[in-house]
Amino acid sequence: MPRGSSPKRERQYEHIKDSLLDRGESEKEAEEIAARTVNKERARHGESRTASRSSVQDISSGRRGxxxxxxxxxxxxxxxxxxxxxxxxxxxxxxxxxxxxxxxxxx
Incomplete structure (x- = not known):
């Protein structure tokens, strides 16, 4: 997680990572997917300095599922x-x- 991220995003990261580990993903894969998901949500909500076009204009991570x-x-x-x-x-x-x-x- 990036420095300065909110406690909510930290909890979200841990929740996603734990869910992926429960499904059998490797530790490395779970961390990467969780970080990407949280970073996308941060970008969508204006919490990051930069954001790609696909992060902002694409459907939300939760909806995409x-x-x-x-x-x-x-x-x-x-x-x-x-x-x-x-x-x-x-x-x-x-x-x-x-x-x-x-x-x-x-x-």
Whole structure:
């Protein structure tokens, strides 16, 4: 958790992490998912300095509830794939469709 986060966000992080551990996720995976979820909520509520477009405009983490998990039927969204491609420096990403982005990222 980032320094200066509220006690509410700390509790939320621990709750999500514990739930994931109960479901059989590894410690590392549980921590990452919990941190991403809490950081997204912080961004949606204006509690963070910076926020990505997909964090603010996408449906809330609670509502999504696995609809777009990486193992779900639809997989990650185009915006999620594009952001990951941008972070990894994939060339030609702006001309790729969702399937091409997923292939370029090895998903």
């Amino acid at each position: 696995g609809l777009r998990s990486h193992r779900g039927a639809g997989g990650p969204t185009y915006d999620q794939l594009y952001n990951e491609a941008r972070q990894r420096g994939v060339k030609g990403r702006s001309k790729m469709n969702k399937r091409e982005l997923a292939h370029a990222l090895g998903k």
